[in-house]
Amino acid sequence: MKIGVITFPGTLDDVDAQRAVRVGGNEAVALWHGDHDLQGVDAVILPGGFSYGDYLRCGAISRFAPIMTEVIEGAQKGLPVLGICNGFQMLVESHLLPGGLLRNDHLKFICRDQKLRIENTSTAWTSAFTKDQEIVVPLKNGEGQYVADADTIKRLEDEGRVVARYLDVNPNGSVNDIAGITNEAGNVVGLMPHPEHAVETLTGSGTDGLGFFTSLVEKTFA
Amino acid sequence: MPRVVVDVMPKPEILDPQGKAVLGALPRLGFTGVTEVRQGKRFELEIPEITDDALAQIEKLAETFLANTVIENYVVRVEEPAK
Numbered sequence: 453m454k455i456g457v458i459t460f461p462g463t464l465d466d467v468d469a470q471r472a473v474r475v476g477g478n479e480a481v482a483l484w485h486g487d488h489d490l491q492g493v494d495a496v497i498l499p500g501g502f503s504y505g506d507y508l509r510c511g512a513i514s515r516f517a518p519i520m521t522e523v524i525e526g527a528q529k530g531l532p533v534l535g536i537c538n539g540f541q542m543l544v545e546s547h548l549l550p551g552g553l554l555r556n557d558h559l560k561f562i563c564r565d566q567k568l569r570i571e572n573t574s575t576a577w578t579s580a581f582t583k584d585q586e587i588v589v590p591l592k593n594g595e596g597q598y599v600a601d602a603d604t605i606k607r608l609e610d611e612g613r614v615v616a617r618y619l620d621v622n623p624n625g626s627v628n629d630i631a632g633i634t635n636e637a638g639n640v641v642g643l644m645p646h647p648e649h650a651v652e653t654l655t656g657s658g659t660d661g662l663g664f665f666t667s668l669v670e671k672t673f674a
Numbered sequence: 675m676p677r678v679v680v681d682v683m684p685k686p687e688i689l690d691p692q693g694k695a696v697l698g699a700l701p702r703l704g705f706t707g708v709t710e711v712r713q714g715k716r717f718e719l720e721i722p723e724i725t726d727d728a729l730a731q732i733e734k735l736a737e738t739f740l741a742n743t744v745i746e747n748y749v750v751r752v753e754e755p756a757k
Contacts, residue, residue: 509742516739545742552745554684555691599688599745625689 453668456483456493458523460514464501465536465648472648473497476665485517495532495576495668496523498539500592500646510553510595511541524548532576532668533640537593540632540642549633549642550608551600556593557625565657566591566645567619568631572612575638580663587660589650591623591631596644598626598633608633616643675720677753678732682741683714714746724752 455473457480459466470480481493485503490496504513514520520542527533527548535543543549556562567588570581581587600608605627608614616632624644632643647661684690690712697711717740721728733750741748 508740512739512742544744547744550744552688552742554688554745557689557691559691559695597689597691601687625691 453478453494454481454492455479455665455668456481456490456496458483458485458496458498458519460485460501460503460517462501462503462505463499463538465499465646466501468646469497469499469536469648472651472661472665475651476662477669478665483519485514485519488518488522490519490522490526495534496526497648498523498533498535498542499648500537500539503538503542506538506595509541509545511538511543511545514538514542515545520546527635527640530637530639534577534664535640535642536646536648537596537644540644541595543640543642548640549635550604551598551633553595553644554597554599555595556597556623561592561594562596562623563590563592564623565589566621566623566631568616568645569619570616570663572615572634572638575615575634575641575667577641577664577667578615580667585663586619587647587650587663588657589645589647589661590657591645593624593644596624596626598624598630598644600627611636615641616645675722676724676755678719678721678724678729678750679753680717680719680732680736680740680748680750681714682717682736682746682748683712685745685747688745715740718753 457469473480570585618629622629634641647664650656650661693711693713736748
């Protein structure tokens with residue numbers, strides 16, 4: 453499958469995400485924020501970083517990048533979209549996912565190997581995991597505190613739309629230890645931790661993140 | 675040039691970690707008696723002329739861009755020119 457990885461001004465993790473896509477057995481296609489063209493990809497990754505210097509709000513300016521017109525339109529029609537960290541922030545700013553991401557409650561940038569539980573394995577990006585599988589992947593953010601109003605949180609919980617939950621420690625004050633969520637259809641997933649940094653044993657905390665990059669194939673041929 | 679000010683504040687029910695940090699620093703600096711600090715943003719927009727159409731546009735850009743209404747409230751007001 454062809455998976456597009458979009459580079460915005462200030463994106464950092466696009467190359468790692470492309471590499472993770474290839475390690476996962478798919479073809480990575482570099483996409484540019486300023487184009488109105490998804491180049492026929494089967495899925496899109498919005499990678500991490502500090503697009504537009506995080507000015508205004510994280511992801512707020514990128515959300516209006518030319519290519520986001522096609523991403524939002526595609527996502528509404530079922531195109532699989534994965535937003536990691538800054539990409540998650542873009543997805544909430546685009547209202548493709550509910551809620552918002554605030555400054556960490558302790559106000560410090562955090563960088564650690566984070567234990568997570570994958571609770572929803574029916575999304576386009578998590579079908580390679582087993583339900584409630586525990587994984588460890590790097591987490592690095594300053595504004596990762598997930599918040600939403602009580603009704604939204606209840607809906608996410610009731611509908612099983614919490615994809616990943618922090619275990620052991622809540623690193624940023626997120627409501628209900630939420631690390632990642634999905635939309636109703638399960639094609640759009642956003643998460644703060646970085647699975648793309650954990651796909652090879654040579655670097656990172658292990659290969660626990662790989663499932664995010666092999667799920668699409670499994671789902672297609674399942 | 676007429677100026678329109680947009681104030682953006684975190685919603686009351688949303689925790690404001692930055693405001694809390696400022697509040698926490700006050701006693702250390704010898705300032706007492708402040709019980710709450712909320713930190714927001716102020717945007718100053720200059721336009722050639724105040725018209726209903728211009729204000730409607732600013733209202734729209736405030737709602738869709740300057741503020742994220744999931745977590746923030748905003749107020750648009752015309753600033754009176756200094757005498």
